[in-house]
Structures are given as C-alpha cells and as structure tokens.
Amino acid sequence: MSAIPFAYDVRFKAQFDLSNQEYSLSGTLRPQSLNELASCLALLRDSINRVRGVFYVNVRRLSQMNNLAFHAFARVLLDASRDRPDLQFVIVTSSVVGWTTEKFGRLSRIQPAIKVQEYDANFYPGQSFLEEGGFIPVLRTQTKMTWRHERDILPRHGMRPGIYMADICCGIGDFAALVQREFTPARIVALDHSRSSLAYARRVASEFKISGIEYVYGDASEMLLEDNQFDLVTCRHSLQIFDRPALILKEMYRICKPGGRVYITNEKISQCLGEPRGESIQWTYNELSKLFTHFNMDLELGPKSRHYLMDAGFDDIRAESIMVTNLDGDPQDFADMIHAWENTFAGEMSQKRGDDPEFIEQFRKGFQDHIFAALHPKGYAGWPIWIASGRKPL
Ligand SMILES: C[S@@+](CC[C@H](N)C(=O)[O-])C[C@H]1O[C@@H](n2cnc3c(N)ncnc32)[C@H](O)[C@@H]1O
Incomplete structure (x- = not known):
C-alpha cells in the first residue's frame, strides 16, 4: 500500500494513498495558526500533482475543523481545480460527521469540478x-x-x-x-x-x-x-x-x-x-x-x-x-x-x-x-x- 503518513499529531492525521488517489484527513483539526497546517497542505498540493483523472479527498473521520483550517484547505482545492481542468475532485463525506456535507458542499457551488459525495447516503443494499x-x-x-x-x-x-x-x-x-x-x-x-x-x-x-x-x-x-x-x-x-x-x-x-x-x-x-x-x-x-x-x-x-x-x-x-x-x-x-x-x-x-x-x-x-x-x-x-x-x- 502506498499510504504516506505525513502530518500526524494526537489530534489529527493527514495521509495520501496513491493507489486510490485519495488524500484523507481525520481527527480534530483546530489550528491556531496556518503554520500548524503547513505539512498537511504541502501533502495535499503534492498529492494533487501526483494524480490523474479523479482525486478523492476523504473526510469521513474528520470530527472537527475550524474555519481557519477549512478556508486553508478550500483555497488549495479551489486553486487546484482551476489550474488542473483535467482533474475531477470528489470530497467524500459521511452523515456521521454531518457538518462535512454541508460545509464542503459550498465548494461545489463555487466550482462544479468539485463534487461532494455523502458516502453512507446509500451505502449498503438493504x-x-x-x-x-x-x-x-x-x-x-x-x-x-x-x-x-x-x-x-x-x-x-x-x-x-x-x-x-x-x-x-x-x-x-x-x-x-x-x-x-x-x-x-x-x-x-x-x-x-x-x-x-x-x-x-x-x-x-x-x-x-x-x-x-x-x-x-x-x-x-x-x-x-x-x-x-x-x-x-x-x-x-x-x-x-x-x-x-x-x-x-x-x-x-x-x-x-x-x-x-x-x-x-x-x-x-x-x-x-x-x-x-x-x-x-x-x-x-x-x-x-x-x-x-x-x-x-x-x-x-x-x-x-x-x-x-x-x-x-x-x-x-x-x-x-x-x-x-x-x-x-x-x-x-x-x-x-x-x-x-x-x-x-x-x-x-x-x-x-x-x-x-x-x-x-x-x-x-x-x-x-x-x-x-x-x-x-x-x-x-x-x-x-x-x-x-x-x-x-x-
Ligand atoms: C438486523 S438489524 C440487527 C439489530 C440488532 N443488533 C438486533 O439484533 O436486534 C441490523 C442493524 O444493523 C444496522 N447497520 C447496518 N449497517 C450498519 C453500519 N454500517 N453501521 C452501523 N449500523 C449498521 C442497521 O441499521 C440495523 O439496525
């Protein structure tokens, strides 16, 4: 598996899995300054540079994110979606952390190349x-x-x-x-x-x-x-x-x-x-x-x-x-x-x-x-x- 754990502390983790072209964020992301996010954001930019076709951002285990973090991630994703018109961005949320669908949904209203998928809206047949x-x-x-x-x-x-x-x-x-x-x-x-x-x-x-x-x-x-x-x-x-x-x-x-x-x-x-x-x-x-x-x-x-x-x-x-x-x-x-x-x-x-x-x-x-x-x-x-x-x- 090509997961590269990159930014990790007790509160949150960011990692990239090349085989699934998936960048995932989990835990509680409440930085006081942008410096705390530097490595996560660098990993995000680097991950985007390494993929073709569809790029997945998995936030299914992201229990909290403050506005500072949201805007920083949103900026990278919006910029990338403009610079890479060949790429589709899919943000995978979950109803278990219900705010994610609504919050990341704002990005797809700004930029249609960014889609939000609530993974568990219809996730098992019965x-x-x-x-x-x-x-x-x-x-x-x-x-x-x-x-x-x-x-x-x-x-x-x-x-x-x-x-x-x-x-x-x-x-x-x-x-x-x-x-x-x-x-x-x-x-x-x-x-x-x-x-x-x-x-x-x-x-x-x-x-x-x-x-x-x-x-x-x-x-x-x-x-x-x-x-x-x-x-x-x-x-x-x-x-x-x-x-x-x-x-x-x-x-x-x-x-x-x-x-x-x-x-x-x-x-x-x-x-x-x-x-x-x-x-x-x-x-x-x-x-x-x-x-x-x-x-x-x-x-x-x-x-x-x-x-x-x-x-x-x-x-x-x-x-x-x-x-x-x-x-x-x-x-x-x-x-x-x-x-x-x-x-x-x-x-x-x-x-x-x-x-x-x-x-x-x-x-x-x-x-x-x-x-x-x-x-x-x-x-x-x-x-x-x-x-x-x-x-x-x-
Ligand atoms: C057949 S019922 C059994 C419920 C209970 N254990 C019992 O014996 O009465 C199956 C339960 O699994 C739940 N379920 C199915 N997939 C789930 C998932 N991925 N996460 C949490 N609950 C799930 C359903 O909502 C349902 O309540």
Missing part, C-alpha cells in the same frame, strides 16, 4: 428496509425470543459485571438495555446507522428509566470510537446484512482491548423449520435466503462465523448454535416474530424485488404455516442461530 423504521417490529420480537438463550450463553463469551462493552449495529437498543439490567457493565456504548432505531432506543430507555447507555449514531465499518477500549464488543444479526462483513469485524477488532472478546450472532435462514406443514415452511425459507441474496445480504452466514473471526485475526474462538423454538416460552411469542417477518419480507422486500402476486402468495403461505406449526398443540417450530466469539490476542 439499507432502506433496515433503517427506516419498518424493521422495528421484527427486531423487537426477535430479541425477546433470543434473550432467554443469550442470557445464559453470554458469560461463556466474556460477559461479566463491570466490563466496558459496545454493541455495534444495536438496532433499537433492546439488547443493550437487557444487558444493562442483567449484567451491569461499567460502560455500554450502543452504535447504529439508523436514526429512527436510535430514536426509538432512547425513547424506550427513558420510559423504562434505564440510564447509562450511550447511544451513538455511526458507521460500524468506520467508527469514531478509539482503539483498544472495550472488554466485549457484540454485533448481533448484522454482519449478515452488511455486504462487507469483514470491514465491520476489522473495526470491532480495533476497538476491542487486547485479551477482550468480540461476540457475533448470525443466522442460516434456510434452516428454519417446523412441523406440521414442513414442506411449505422449507420452501419459503429457501426463498427467503434467495431474497436476501438478491439484496447482497448473506442470511446463510451463521456457520461461516468461525471462518470470519479467524480471518480477522482472533484466537480462542468459541462457537455454538441454538434453536429458538415455540417451546421456549409462550408459543404466541414465536408466532408474533414470524408474523413480523411475513409483513416485512413478503411485504416491502418482496415487492421491491418485483415479485409477482402468485409468488408472494406462496411465499406468505410458508410463514403462515410456520405460525400454524408454532401454535399447533402438537407442533414444533424452530429458528436456528449461530453464536461465536473470538479473543483479540494480547
């Missing part, structure tokens, strides 16, 4: 279903079902009172709230990229007088959290819906303390089962797996968890699987969960793929048969989940 609130009933019913198992399982994977933990892709925050009550960690951060889910999480926490959970808006594949902070980093049912799971694992590894653990849960959705009406149920879950594949999500990831953890550099990997069933508690809870799945998967998702009405009818039928099996006095209905954790080497 984003619209997962982040816009329709998914909330699915998450609520799922955690209710899995908690009965995970409460007993978590201590085998590093959960204990007094730890620092982070729940990444926390959804509506119900897992964090349950952990807070049951295991009393000393610190708990819950991060997600869905504003509606986080708003829901904060509302529930305040209604139920649960305090101490830090809900954070962020991108799991590029977090603003610092290195080596947490004893336990969890990520449930989410590596499977992001099209680049290894990126999230890499970040989880980074924020985990050496000797701490990363805990993940995932499904293999085609293995959902039930009796009676097993065949129809099987057909629907095979189709459900294909539906997720259509949106670049791997709902078959569960048994691949060990592989992912090993590739990410973890050791002491522990893996187990559970079958959540209609017999775990009130069978109606299981039925409610499948009902929420039917609404979302055979509703919005199936329509978005453009499925025809006959397909949707048969697709719905399998979910309804799963509910039938769950509520049948002699029936059995199951949802298998793969759980794995790995230790960050000391």
